[in-house]
Amino acid sequence: MTGFLLALAAFSATLAGGLFALRFRAGMHFILAFTAGVLLGVVSFDILPEVFGLARKQGLDPTGAMIALVAGFLLFH
Numbered sequence: 001m002t003g004f005l006l007a008l009a010a011f012s013a014t015l016a017g018g019l020f021a022l023r024f025r026a027g028m029h030f031i032l033a034f035t036a037g038v039l040l041g042v043v044s045f046d047i048l049p050e051v052f053g054l055a056r057k058q059g060l061d062p063t064g065a066m067i068a069l070v071a072g073f074l075l076f077h
Helices: 002-023 028-057 063-076
Strands: none
Touching: 028 063
C-alpha cells in the first residue's frame, strides 16, 4: 500500500509540474533558471559537506569532489 501511495504522490507531483509549465509558458526561462539555482544550492550547501566528511572518514582527499563540482558548474554555466 505504501508503494502505491508513493507512486500516486509522484504522479500527482509530475502532473502538477506539467500543468504549471503549460500555464506559465511565457516565463519558463525564469522558472528553469530558478530551479537550476536551487539545485546548485542544494548540492553546494547540503550534499557537498557530507561528501567531504565521508571522504575524510575513509581517508580520501575531497579535492576531486570539489574539482568536479567547479568543472560541472563551469561546463553547464
